[in-house]
Amino acid sequence: CSFVHYDCGTTNTPISAIPAAIKTNTTLLLGLWASGDTFNNEVEALKTAISTYGSELANLIVGISVGSEDLYRNSDMGIKAKAGIGKNPEDIVNGIKAVRATIAGTAISHAPIGHVDTWTAWYNTSNKDVIDAVDWLGLDAYPYFQNTDSNDVTSGKSLFLDAVNKINSASNGKSLWVTETGWPVSGKQENLAVASVEAAKTYWDEVGCGLLFDKVNTYWYILQDAAKSTPSPSFGIIGSELTTTPLFNLTCPAIVSTSATSSATSTASMGSSTGSVTSSPATTSASEAASSTTGVTSFPAGFTTGVSWTGPSTHTGTSGAAATGTAGTSGTPGSATSPSGTTGTGASGSSATKPAFTGAANTVSASVAGIIAAIFAAVVAF
Numbered sequence: 001c002s003f004v005h006y007d008c009g010t011t012n013t014p015i016s017a018i019p020a021a022i023k024t025n026t027t028l029l030l031g032l033w034a035s036g037d038t039f040n041n042e043v044e045a046l047k048t049a050i051s052t053y054g055s056e057l058a059n060l061i062v063g064i065s066v067g068s069e070d071l072y073r074n075s076d077m078g079i080k081a082k083a084g085i086g087k088n089p090e091d092i093v094n095g096i097k098a099v100r101a102t103i104a105g106t107a108i109s110h111a112p113i114g115h116v117d118t119w120t121a122w123y124n125t126s127n128k129d130v131i132d133a134v135d136w137l138g139l140d141a142y143p144y145f146q147n148t149d150s151n152d153v154t155s156g157k158s159l160f161l162d163a164v165n166k167i168n169s170a171s172n173g174k175s176l177w178v179t180e181t182g183w184p185v186s187g188k189q190e191n192l193a194v195a196s197v198e199a200a201k202t203y204w205d206e207v208g209c210g211l212l213f214d215k216v217n218t219y220w221y222i223l224q225d226a227a228k229s230t231p232s233p234s235f236g237i238i239g240s241e242l243t244t245t246p247l248f249n250l251t252c253p254a255i256v257s258t259s260a261t262s263s264a265t266s267t268a269s270m271g272s273s274t275g276s277v278t279s280s281p282a283t284t285s286a287s288e289a290a291s292s293t294t295g296v297t298s299f300p301a302g303f304t305t306g307v308s309w310t311g312p313s314t315h316t317g318t319s320g321a322a323a324t325g326t327a328g329t330s331g332t333p334g335s336a337t338s339p340s341g342t343t344g345t346g347a348s349g350s351s352a353t354k355p356a357f358t359g360a361a362n363t364v365s366a367s368v369a370g371i372i373a374a375i376f377a378a379v380v381a382f
Contacts, residue, residue, distance in 0.1 A: 012044035014052065022056045029179075029219070031116075034067030034095050035085045043102055050106050058107035062217070065114050065138055065179070066095040071121035071130065089127045096133045114138050116179045119163035123170050137171055138179035139163065143203075144233070147191035153183060153199040155192075157206045178212055182221035185247050187233025195233045201248040209252035 021028050032042040046064075049057060067087065072078045074086030087095075096113055103109050115130055116138030122131065131137065143151050143159035151159060160181065167176055183203035187195035204220075212218040225236045237246050 012041045012048065014045050014049035018049055018053060018057060021060055022053060025060070027060050027062045028057075029062045030064045030111075031068060032064065032066050032095070032099065034092060035070045035073065035087050039095055039098075043098055046099070046102055050103070050108055054107050058110070061108050061111045063112045063114055063136065063177075064099060064103075065116050066099055066134075067092050068116040068138075068179075069118060069121070069140060070115075071124070071127050072118045075121060075124065077120060089130045092130050093133045096130075112136055114177065116140060119167050123166045125170070128170070131170065131172060131174060134174065136175045136177050137167060138177050139167060140180035141178070142181065142183075144183055144190055144193040144195065147193070150192055151190065152192040153194065153202045156183065156203045157210065160207050160211070177217040177219075179219050180221050181207065181212075181218075182235045184233035184235050185237070185239070186230065197247045200235075200237075204248070204250070205253055213252065 018028065020026070030046070032039065032046065034042075069078075069083075070087040070092055071089060072086065073083040074088060078084075078086060092115055096115070099113055103111060112135035114134045114136035117127075118140055121127055122137055122139070141160055141163045143149075143156040144153075145151075146159055149155070149159060164176065183200040184195035185197045185200045189195065193199075208218070208220060220237075221235050223237055224240070224242060225231055225234055226240060227242070228240055230236075230240045234240075237248075237250070238244075239247055
């Protein structure tokens with residue numbers, strides 16, 4: 001299962017990632033699957049999780065997403081791409097209302113609620129009601145799949161920023177979270193986009209280090225997108241074998257920051273950066289000990305970060321859906337689609353970050369071991 005937050009093989013039993021997160025003090029971005037006819041099961045699982053775990057869960061929740069790419073899949077573009085079953089905007093709005101009613105007056109009533117989709121969905125004026133209903137907008141962006149554009153990896157940054165700017169023009173000032181992005185380490189060529197370890201590193205450096213990490217809630221795709229096999233394309237940073245050795249150097253290049261607003265008081269972004277760690281990736285996540293910033297440039301004007309929320313002081317991230325799993329495919333929960341309508345593989349990870357709810361930047365450390373620990377927590381979410 002992917003995206004859902006109840007255990008596979010059950011109707012509405014809260015996913016086992018929740019007690020694991022509590023045990024390891026790991027933050028959660030909960031994802032509720034909104035397409036199909038199982039949303040009521042999601043809500044029941046959420047109710048059970050609240051009553052079972054109470055404040056232990058409340059202290060770790062970063063946010064809740066109602067749906068993932070449902071609007072894209074239900075669009076003309078998504079239907080043409082045979083992306084799978086989706087939902088209309090009014091369905092997503094009703095789902096958001098149901099979740100708000102469910103958490104009202106509970107220990108997790110503070111959790112900001114959002115929806116995850118492609119920039120084409122957010123930019124489509126027919127989906128304005130969803131924008132009005134959410135606290136934050138989640139962006140799934142894969143320039144690699146934009147095969148009707150000039151999409152070599154050196155254009156990845158500009159294509160990504162184009163998507164951001166289009167969303168911001170329609171978002172009414174709502175905060176934008178990057179819920180899926182990455183570049184494949186292997187796979188077929190999509191127009192000018194070559195899938196390779198070298199290209200994945202370039203995208204990591206230019207988009208991750210250069211734009212996102214230390215600036216905005218970011219969920220990088222992905223530590224490992226399949227076990228014991230290699231899908232095509234593969235976005236897995238460590239390949240098909242679970243290891244602490246990444247396929248490329250995750251250290252951000254030392255780019256001089258041009259931002260005067262960075263705060264060095266927070267933890268690192270999932271899949272991007274981390275503080276110090278001393279134990280194995282299976283049990284360790286980022287520490288709030290980091291105090292310097294590297295690889296950060298000023299964030300593009302209009303890219304809003306965070307919402308006002310008083311939450312836990314430490315967020316050390318894991319999956320919002322499951323601790324392990326395989327990549328989504330076309331038409332299944334977890335599949336990610338490009339703005340151009342080409343269906344790709346993807347899943348939003350989860351945050352090993354102290355969310356920038358108040359606009360404070362998160363710190364970036366050069367600790368590769370810590371990065372692996374942080375990413376390990378998010379093998380699959382959404």
